[in-house]
Amino acid sequence: MEFVGWILVIACFIISFIGLVYPIIPGVLFLLGGFLVYGLFFSFTELSWWFWASEIIFVVILFGADTVANAFGIKKFGGSNAGMWGSTIGLLIGPFVIPVAGILAGPFLGAVIAELIVERRTFGEAVKSGVGSLVGFLASTFAKAVIQIVMIVVFFIAI
Structure with a gap:
């Protein structure tokens, strides 16, 4: 059973x-689910209150990293709130419309389309915002990967 x-x-x-x-x-839920599965199969006694407190702090940082990196990337490249929303929608839809490349093309195209339609930006400004959303997405993904690795390391230290 182990x-x-x-x-x-x-x-x-x-x-x-x-x-x-x-x-x-929902990656963070699966990560927390892994901790709960461990507790159910083995024991929760090794997972002390400091473990759960630190993991909850990391979860908050994960959500913050995602939001801040995306917003920073778009704003740094001259994008608007519409570009951020378009990027987010493109991020959710892109992987399903364009199976492999959609994860990168979705946020880019979403930001560009939102900037063109909602904000009435020039094509060049919209593309610049799209590049910002792509930079923000990649930075966010890297930050979340590092945080998830740290969460798993803390788990293995705890057990």
Whole structure:
């Protein structure tokens, strides 16, 4: 039964990293799910209050990193709130419309389209905002990957 428990924990961790590139998958929930699966199969006693407190802080930082990086990328490149919303919508729809490249093309196209239609920007300004959304997405993905790795390391230290 231990083997099954570890397989499920590791599967949750892997799915959490898949959630970095497919935002429709709630990666952080799978990460927390891996911790809960460990507790159910083995024991919650090793997962002390400091462990849960630190993991909750990391979850808050994860959500913050996502929002801040996207907003910073778009604003730094001259984008608007419409560009941020377009980027977010493109991020959710892109991977399904364009299976492999959609994860990058979605936020870019979403920001460009929103800037052109809602803000009535020139094509050059809209593309610049799209590049900003792409930079923000990549920075956010990198930051979230690092934070998730730290969360897993803290888990293994705790057990």
